[in-house]
Amino acid sequence: MDMGNNLWSSIAVVLYLFAFYFLIKSVSRGLIGGLIVIIFSIISLIFSLLTGSYIIANWFTGIGFDDSVFYQLRFGTEGVGLWEFLPLILIFLSVQAFFLVLLAFYILFFYKSKNESLLVLPVLKGGLMVFCAFFVAPATSNLISYLFTTQIMEDFPEYFVKPQISKIQNINKPKNVLYFYLESLERNYMDENLFPGLLPELHKIEQDSVTFTRISQTIGGSWTMAGMVASQCGLPLLSVFTNDNFHMNNFMPDAVCLGDILKSRGYHLEFMGGANNEFAGKGLFYKNHGFVSVEGQKEFIDKDIGDGYLNSWGLFDDTLYEQLFNRIKNLHKNTSPWGVFSINIGTHQPEGYLARQCEKVKYGDGNDNLLNAAHCTDALIGQLYRALKAEGILDDTVVVFGSDHLAPVTIKPYETLKKAERHNLFMVSGAGIHPAKNPRQGTTLDIAPTLLNYLQFGSQAIGLGRDLNGKLLTLAEAFPSQNLIDRKLLSWRKVIDTSFWGYPTLKNILSINLSDKKIDIDSQEINFPALIRYTSSGKIEEILYGGKNILSTGDNRFLLGFYLVNLISNNQLFLWVDRCEELSTLNPSLGEYKGRYCYYNGSLASARSVSSLIPNDNFSIKIEMDNAFDISSLQPSKFRKELMEKNLxxxxxxxxxxxxxxxxxxxxxxxxxxxxxxxxxxxxxxxxxxxxxxxxxxxxxxxxxxxxxxxxxxxxxxxxxxxxxxxxxxxxxxxxxxxxxxxxxxxxxxxxxxxxxxxxxxxxxxxxxxxxxxxxxxxxxxxxxxxxxxxxxxxxxxxxxxxxxxxxxxxxxxx
Incomplete structure (x- = not known):
């Protein structure tokens, strides 16, 4: 972790302690004194939470708050092995407890104080110390610089290329593809000067491979899900701020990724990983981009595979690679062409997970558990690679070995890794590959187009990625430093967000699939019941969903009627698709269709609206795209009163x-x-x-x-x-x-x-x-x-x- 940031964090805390000192000296009874206590208490809680959160974020990232932190805050941590981070959780709680004790002492001092006059100078000093504490705290500057980076859209099209799938050439005998994501196993682990003898099997495989030696990592590519998106879509996975829709069953629906291209060329695609597919939306990503089978911890346990032999993240590598080998053998006999992508757990931070087959495996003196686990995973990969070769599978299969991202700062060998310029692992072996080393400067964004060329589909750009054997400049070649690349990507965060994660745009006509309970909007499916707020031009502002857990919350926030009663303006256009009984409050004639689904289109103030029963599948609705509705000034109050009484x-x-x-x-x-x-x-x-x-x-x-x-x-x-x-x-x-x-x-x-x-x-x-x-x-x-x-x-x-x-x-x- 950055010692400088830790030092400034300590200085910020000391300044805050001075603020406590000055404000305690100024404590006085009365309205103004009480107001100062309330304001300072609130600000102190904010400072405490900010400091504690920054410590945790910095422990994971080394640079404080970044894209990975905001992404996980948005999408949750389901499937993560939290137990191994217990010490960090305790540190966070300790920071909060420390500030709470100080606040309790401050408030108690206020209640016992008999001072009647306010001492202005100590208050000013205390306020100044609070300002200085926030000013010098790296958490503050880090958060502000990340959230408020100037957003630029104009030059994004100069670098972004959306693949035209229809124009990608067909080939008679396409090669299969086998992609091994190796968790955090960056190329520096193969440096014999840093880790002699650590990865002997990968060194042997390298002799059969094209090795790319200068693959760097961009912002938006520093954790597993981001590394997968970068290497398959040519896009960074930056935090999603524009689309606040947690219920969309799509992951970057408007991005064209490697899986989409391969599927269009007849590939049967599967993903296998040891961890939970729910974590970070991994399963959703693969399902939305061409993969017909996505198997993780839950799916394997359901098949009684690995049950009882699991770590806090999921399957051990020996179990995963055994299942992978069996699946590949079966696919190779019965399916063509195919692609299988996988990711292991053995080398996961912070200590790794040593598989049962490697209980006696040690690297060096055996004191570093992560290096022992890396040595073990290397042995398992070598064993699997030889078995694939013996089966003849590599004769028509391109094999990729790549780290999903660089090793994080939380690991023990991090200081050793920093002794050389750091790069991601990217090796291509198998059918038609002639061993070589390619020193061209690239990033993980360039992996998908490079792989596509090895599969004989020509030299294509994918997103911001370029073929490393092609003629187009990579971002690493176009910008002189990694810092400039990251700053440029951050300035494109909004355009990337709205282009690939944003809500679809409403057209005049949309269709409803009654059997699947889905609304098709511009080829994007949205589950209903749903309430869609949109502008007169068809721009969707928000999609709201009725929750099933209303009785566990004790309020009405998960009922769609709640939004109409409390959170939508009178003239706000909306489309509501729900049970006819729900919509009968707005149009009583719909009440006769009990147990069926209807739609209502208009606004609360619309004297004229459009509503009807949805009678069958693929039912089309004509959407009102302007404010042609007649307005009634009395109607919104009437609707809200009835909604509150009947729908809540x-x-x-x-x-x-x-x-x-x-x-x-x-x-x-x-x-x-x-x-x-x-x-x-x-x-x-x-x-x-x-x-x-x-x-x-x-x-x-x-x-x-x-x-x-x-x-x-x-x-x-x-x-x-x-x-x-x-x-x-x-x-x-x-x-x-x-x-x-x-x-x-x-x-x-x-x-x-x-x-x-x-x-x-x-x-x-x-x-x-x-x-x-x-x-x-x-x-x-x-x-x-x-x-x-x-x-x-x-x-x-x-x-x-x-x-x-x-x-x-x-x-x-x-x-």
């Missing part, structure tokens, strides 16, 4: 205090009226589809080793209008179903809606409970009553027949 859940949050002091997660209990649009009666994901009122019991079991398990039981349907039946007793009903062994009640509830047959209302109420609203309930109206474990009434709630009501339970420790 009517929530009530309560604190529930069971006798046993166990930490329970929040629970949602809901009941839908007979005419409700949002149909949800039950507890959490446990639904009751039948109309009527039901007594339910929510139980739990607890064991220190296994934690808490929950279970909902429907005990009885209540007959509150049957005069011929005996009096109903809730205590009696609660005893009709014995508790399962090990479970105890957390609470009881009555949920649902009153039977439609109860024309005269409730005539046969419960005899042993104080439920004030139950007797006045009308047919079809939703109802919730909550009781504690001893059947004492805790809460009661009713609604209209077209509403869904819910209570959100927070327990003792959640107050």
């Amino acid at each position: 859940i009517q929530w009530k949050k309560i604190i529930f205090k069971p006798e046993m002091q166990i930490s329970h997660t929040e629970k949602a209990v809901s009941a839908a009226g007979i005419d409700a649009i949002v149909k949800s009666t039950g507890i959490e994901d446990n639904k009751i589809s039948e109309p009527g009122l039901f007594l339910v019991r929510y139980n739990y079991s607890y064991a220190p080793g296994t934690g808490i398990n929950y279970k909902m039981e429907v005990m009885s349907k209540l007959s509150l209008c049957d005069k011929s039946s005996d009096n109903l007793s809730i205590a009696q009903l609660s005893n009709t179903l014995p508790l399962e062994k090990g479970y105890v009640p957390l609470f009881y509830a009555i949920v649902g809606n009153l039977d439609q047959e109860c024309k005269q209302g409730v005539t046969h109420p419960l005899t042993d409970s104080s439920l004030n609203d139950l007797s006045n309930l009308k047919p079809g109206e939703p109802y919730i009553a909550l009781f504690d474990e001893k059947m004492n009434t805790v809460h009661e709630k009713t609604g209209h027949s077209n509403q869904t009501i819910a209570i959100y339970l927070k327990f003792n420790d959640n107050e």
Whole structure:
């Protein structure tokens, strides 16, 4: 890590401590003094989070906040082995705890202070120290320089080339392709002066290969997913800011990548990797760009491969390469042409993962686990390469060995790697390859066009990449330094974002696939239910999706009606595709198509709108592209009121205090009226589809080793209008179903809606409970009553027949 940045971070913290000192000296009672305490506390929390986040980011990247950090913040870390980063997490938490302790001391000092007059000079000194702390903190300058780099679009077309697939030549006998991504295994590991004898098998393979010795790394290519995109699409993977759509089932949909080109030429493409395909959108990338099979940790475990023999990231290299060999043999016999791309885990930061086959393998004195793992992976690659050669597979297959990116700063041998100019590994072997060394300056952006030429498809540019055996200048040759390349790529971040990640543009006509529940917009598929906001020119501003986890949040943010009620202007044009019941609030005539899908096009203020049933697959919709709608000034308020009543859940949050002091997660209990649009009666994901009122019991079991398990039981349907039946007793009903062994009640509830047959209302109420609203309930109206474990009434709630009501339970420790 950069020692200079660490030094400046330390200076920033010291300056902040001086700020604490001066502001404590100036503490005074009164409005102004309290306001200073509040402002400084908020700023301190921001500084604390910024400092802690920068420490983590710098540990991973060596340059603080960069494209990889923002990309992961946006797309999440599902599939990452977090356990190995526990020390780093503890450091972050320690930084936050340190500042919280200081703040607690500062606030306590304020409350105990008896000073009535404000000392202006210490306040000014404290404010100056805060400003200086933020100014010298590398986190601040790093963040500002990254986020606010001047964006230029004009010269991007001079360097970017979109491959014209239709113009790429066909060949009679295309070669197969086998691509080995080697995790972080940069070319410097093959430097015998730095690591003598570390990778003997790759050195042997190099004797059969064309080796590119000067392949550098650009910004937007410094982690696995970015390295794959750079080497296959000729584009950096910079953070996505324009398209805030997390639900698009596409990864760089407008980019033409190597997989797209090979698929168009009849290639059968597959990807195999040891890690989880969900991490960083890897699986989505391959599926969207020509690959018919994408297998990772989950897919292998589902086939009982590697189960029980896994590391924190996924499969060990020996398991992966065994599966890879078997798959390639099968493809070579039955399919032509084919391409298989893979990536290993063995050499992953920070310590590597030594495969079982290599338990006795050591490099040197064996003290560096990562180098031991690299030595092991090298042996496994050599074994696999010889086996492929013996099978004759390399006679018609081009093989690529390449690092996905340079080794990160977090590894032990990093200082040794820095002793020579660093480059990525890129070697091409196999059919028709004549061994040579190519010293041409390039980047990982140039790998796809270079490989395409080795596959005999001619010298083509792909994105910002150029064929390293061709005549066109690479970015590394066009710009005199790596810093200038990175600055240029950052200045293109917005144009790259909008060109390859942005929302599609609405045309006059779009089609809807009813069976797949997808909207086709300019050859890009979008799932529905969805609400699409767009301008009069057809530019999509946002795509909103209705979430399925509404009952786990306790609010309405995942219901599309919430956006129309709260977040959309009166004249905002939108297309809403959803269940007809949902849209019936805007157009009542759609309500007759229950259980089917409709669309609504217009704005809340549109006196005239376009809406209809979607009757079949490939149904076409004509979109209104301008503001030709007549405007009604009164209509938006009317729509919003009805949407709020009918399309949103009517929530009530309560604190529930069971006798046993166990930490329970929040629970949602809901009941839908007979005419409700949002149909949800039950507890959490446990639904009751039948109309009527039901007594339910929510139980739990607890064991220190296994934690808490929950279970909902429907005990009885209540007959509150049957005069011929005996009096109903809730205590009696609660005893009709014995508790399962090990479970105890957390609470009881009555949920649902009153039977439609109860024309005269409730005539046969419960005899042993104080439920004030139950007797006045009308047919079809939703109802919730909550009781504690001893059947004492805790809460009661009713609604209209077209509403869904819910209570959100927070327990003792959640107050």
